[in-house]
Amino acid sequence: MTTRNSTHGDRPRVTILGLGRMGTALNRALLAAHYQTTVWNRTPSKVDGPVALGAERAETPGAAITASPMTVVCVADYAGVQEVLAAGGTTLRGRTLVNLTTGTPRDARDMAAWVAGRGADYLDGAMMAVPQSVATPSAFFLYSGSQDAFDRHRRALDALATSHYLGHDPAAAELWDLALLDSGYAALAGFLHGLALLDTAAVPPSRFVPLVAQWLRGMTEYMSELAGEIESGDYSAGASPVGMNRAAVMSLIRVSEDLGIDAALLGPLGTLLERGVAQGRGDQSFASLFELLRRVH
Numbered sequence: 001m002t003t004r005n006s007t008h009g010d011r012p013r014v015t016i017l018g019l020g021r022m023g024t025a026l027n028r029a030l031l032a033a034h035y036q037t038t039v040w041n042r043t044p045s046k047v048d049g050p051v052a053l054g055a056e057r058a059e060t061p062g063a064a065i066t067a068s069p070m071t072v073v074c075v076a077d078y079a080g081v082q083e084v085l086a087a088g089g090t091t092l093r094g095r096t097l098v099n100l101t102t103g104t105p106r107d108a109r110d111m112a113a114w115v116a117g118r119g120a121d122y123l124d125g126a127m128m129a130v131p132q133s134v135a136t137p138s139a140f141f142l143y144s145g146s147q148d149a150f151d152r153h154r155r156a157l158d159a160l161a162t163s164h165y166l167g168h169d170p171a172a173a174e175l176w177d178l179a180l181l182d183s184g185y186a187a188l189a190g191f192l193h194g195l196a197l198l199d200t201a202a203v204p205p206s207r208f209v210p211l212v213a214q215w216l217r218g219m220t221e222y223m224s225e226l227a228g229e230i231e232s233g234d235y236s237a238g239a240s241p242v243g244m245n246r247a248a249v250m251s252l253i254r255v256s257e258d259l260g261i262d263a264a265l266l267g268p269l270g271t272l273l274e275r276g277v278a279q280g281r282g283d284q285s286f287a288s289l290f291e292l293l294r295r296v297h
Contacts, residue, residue, distance in 0.1 A: 011036040013068040014156055017061055017084055018075040019046040021131040022100075026072060026160055027055055029135035033159035038067035042084075062088030070096040070153050074127075078107040082114070093119035096149040098157070100125040100141070104178075105171030112145055112170035121149035124170045126177030129161055140164060144172035187216060193256075193265050200259045229287040238285020245286050246273035 012035050016027050019041040027050045030037050037055040040063075041047050051057050058064035065071050065088045073081055081101050085092070097115050099108075099122070108124040115122040122145045129139035139161035143150055150157070150165050157163045166172040191212060195205050222240075229235055249270050256263035272289055281288045 012156065013038065015039070015058070015064045015068040015071040016050075016055075017041075017064060017071060017073040018080075018101075019050060020074065020076075022127065022134070023072075023074040024050060025131040025134040026074060026100075028053065029160050030156065031055065032135065033156075035156060035159065038064050040064040060087065061085065062091045064088070065091040065095065068095075070098060070149075070156060072098045072100060074100045077101060078103040078111060081111065085115075090118070096121040096123065096146070096153060098123045098125055098143075098149075098153070100127055102126070102177065103174055105174045108144075108170045108174045121146040122170060123149050123153075124173045126173045126180075127161070128177070128180060134160060137162075142166055142173040142176050144168070144174075145170040189265055193261070196261045197256065197259065200261070226285070226287040229285050230290050235281070235284040235288035238287060240286045241283050242273060242276040242286060242288060243282030246270070246277055246282070249273055 014030050014035050015038045016023055016030075017040050019027065019039055023039075023041075024046075027037050027039055031054050037050070038058050039047055039050045039055045040058040040061055047055075047057050056067065058067060061084050071092075073084065075081055075084060078099075078101060081099055085097075092115060097120050099111060103111075112122045112124065123143050124145050126142040127134075127139075128141065133139040140163070141157065141161045142164050143157065144166040145168065147165065147168060150163075154163060166176060194212065195208060198205075198208055225239075229238060249266060253263045253266050253270055255261075256266065272292060275292055276282070276284075276289050279292070281291075
């Protein structure tokens with residue numbers, strides 16, 4: 001059963017399954033874009049806030065799915081998605097499911113097959129955002145799977161964040177998501193390690209932020225140069241050779257140990273640079289380390 005408000009008129013409808021912090025933010029963004037939302041959550045009390053903003057409450061996942069042509073599911077993991085949808089799977093036929101739950105490429109392909117077997121279109125999605133950035137210029141979401149579904153529901157998807165469609169393979173969004181997280185976690189971990197070093201000199205974190213932000217902007221610009229070298233396969237003219245970086249990282253490890261700072265974070269990078277030098281890449285660009293990381297076909 002779905003509780004409806006007669007004042008909502010003919011606004012386009014979207015269902016949201018899962019009202020954690022991100023699901024709540026998605027609901028708020030859709031309401032602000034003049035969509036009528038139907039919401040369901042395993043813990044009923046979490047529905048109260050979205051309903052107070054104008055969402056409609058569904059008592060079951062099946063009732064929620066039936067209420068809209070497109071359902072967005074945002075729960076903890078793919079096992080949770082499967083459990084929620086199993087209760088309302090027969091109502092999926094002829095509709096679109098957009099899964100914004102974090103998982104793996106294999107999870108995405110398995111879910112796409114399960115949804116297709118129930119007569120629905122499937123889009124796997126990855127949210128490159130935090131709840132407070134949903135529907136702001138800094139947020140973007142990745143999608144892969146049914147292009148027809150993406151095109152049909154593009155306006156609603158763009159109400160959540162800038163949308164990027166990555167192709168028919170439902171696994172693509174999860175693979176890109178993990179690659180982006182890989183880069184982000186490396187930067188965040190390095191930021192925390194740098195703060196630990198400066199803490200030995202009583203430097204407050206807020207003082208570090210302006211300079212590290214400027215430094216990282218330069219690093220992101222440098223990524224274009226690295227990408228070009230990798231695509232060309234020419235590592236001979238790089239401005240930042242492996243040997244120089246090996247010396248810098250080894251110094252960083254020694255300083256960390258001298259100051260009593262945990263250097264475990266840097267160990268794998270140091271090992272990778274050592275391998276590069278051992279393989280004769282000391283004078284090659286830092287980008288040449290890609291050849292040590294890539295899958296050998």
